[in-house]
Amino acid sequence: MHAWPASEVPALPGKGRDLQIHDTATQGTITPAPGPVARIYVCGITPYDATHIGHAATYNAFDLVQRVWLDTKRQVHYVQNVTDVDDPLLERALRDNLDWTELAERETALFREDMTALRMLPPQQYIGAVEAIPGIVPLVERLRDAGAAYELDGDIYFSVESDANFGKVSNLDAEAMRLLSAERGGDPERPGKKNPLDPMLWMAARPGEPSWEGASLGRGRPGWHIECVAIALDHLGMGFDIQGGGSDLAFPHHEMGASHAQVLTGEFPMAKAYVHAGMVALHGEKMSKSKGNLVFVSALRRAGVDPAAIRLALLSHHYRADWEWTDEVLEQAVARLERWRAAVSRPDGLPADALVEEVREALANDLDAPAALAAVDRWVDAQNASDGDDESAPGLVSRTVDALLGVAL
Known part of the structure; x- marks a missing residue:
């Protein structure tokens, strides 16, 4: 599966600062210490309703991570999956009387278009669950043969008790895990499971649903968590x-995936940091496919909204915050974009070297995009109120906003 084209990232003078970021597992701020190549895995869409603002906010956060690392003169190895076979996709295809593969291909193509318009940097590997199946099957077999998985009516489940570090990603107690498992695709009430939290690794073929040969597992399809584990281990390693x-x-997906990988490899942890973006609401409720309260990037683009304004609307909220999409949020972003473009359109202006460092400092501090926007706002306000004579300043501001915030002025 192919990703989308990459927009050019302008080079800035000097060198960026190392990223400090909030880690869910340790519940504190850490400074990852990647080598010359920083490695990041971001979970992708299940392509049946793409791309809503909640999606865009998440991928915007991890696009900022890439930009901060690139500014430190590192390379970035970024991997993302597409869950192009799963219950919600099959249910939507049935509801709309569509072939599930056509639905997945259509929504994935739309997602690519939206990511391109928003200037999100693409992953080096963009892998669908279906194409990953040949690599998933051996992992499930290894877990089963090691006694970390068991069969129940043809389905294969992972035993969470096989991982001594289970629970160290989300830091939730058993009752909270059980409630979230039921809410987020698990089946804690299924009779016969060794532990209610045990997640499915391989679902035996069901009548009328797609399935693939799984060697000793029989025909079926992979569970959600093992999909990402197989892709991440194959392309990034532990x-x-x-x-x-x-x-x-954070739970169950990243918790379960970490346990799968840790049992498979005998290493801990799967990732040095677990980073999570907040949820976006609409009309007082979390924006979600199940509720249908979605604002789509493609619909905004069709209505004539500049993608740069959409991105500024996302950047106006801290990535970890839960926030609400409103007409006012978008209107403020449109007005900000107009002010910024007007300021950098002048042939000269106020020196901007300090601004570059302010933006770098803000983003290195747990991706504080609102602080970065405020810094640019201050330069713009001063630019509009003065007669600066630095001919290089407007261009430097434009390159900074493009390179670090992904907004083309």
Whole structure:
């Protein structure tokens, strides 16, 4: 599966600062120490309703991570998956009388278009669950043969008790895990499981649903968590720098994936940091496919909204914060974009070297994009109120905003 084209990232003078970021597992701020190549895995979409603002906010956060690392003169190895077969996708295809593969391909293509328009840097590997199946099957077999998985009516489950470090990603108690498991795709009430929290690794073929040959596992399809584990281990290996996604993925998805990988490899942890973006609401409720209260990037673009304004609306909220999308949020972003573009359109202006460092400092501090925007606002306000004579300043501001915030002026 191919990703989307990369926009050019302008080079800035000097060198950026090392990223400090909040780690869900340790519940504190850490400074990852990647080598010359920083490694990041971000969980991708299940392509049946793409791309809503909640998606865009999450991928914007991890795009900032890449930009901060690139500014430190590192390379970035970024991997993202697409869960192009799963129950929600099959249910939506059935509801809309569509072939599930056509639905997945259509929504994935739309996602690529939106990511391109928003200037999100693409992953080096963009891998679908279906194409990953040949690598998933041996991992499930290894877990089963090691006694870390068991069969129940043809399905294969992972035993969470096989990992001594289970629970160290989300830091939740058993009851909270059980409630979230039921809410987020698990089946804690299924009779016969060794532990209610045990997640499915391989689902035996069901009538009328797609399935694949799974060698000794029989025909079926992979569970959600093992999909990301297989892709991450194949392309990044253990101990990669950041595992990212929305805050709703901390449990069960990232917790279960970490346990799968740790049992498979005997190493801990799977990722050096688990980083999670907040949720976006609409009309007082979390924006979600199940509720249908979605604002789509593609619909905004069709309505004539500049993608740069959409991105500024996302950047106006800290990535870890839960926030609400409103017309006012977008209107403020449109007005900000107009002010910034007007300021950098002048042939000269106030010196901007200090601004570059302010933006770098803000983003290195747990991706504080609102502080970065405020710094640019101050330069713009001063630029509009003065007669600066630095001919290089407007261009430097434009390059800084593009390189570090992904906004083209």
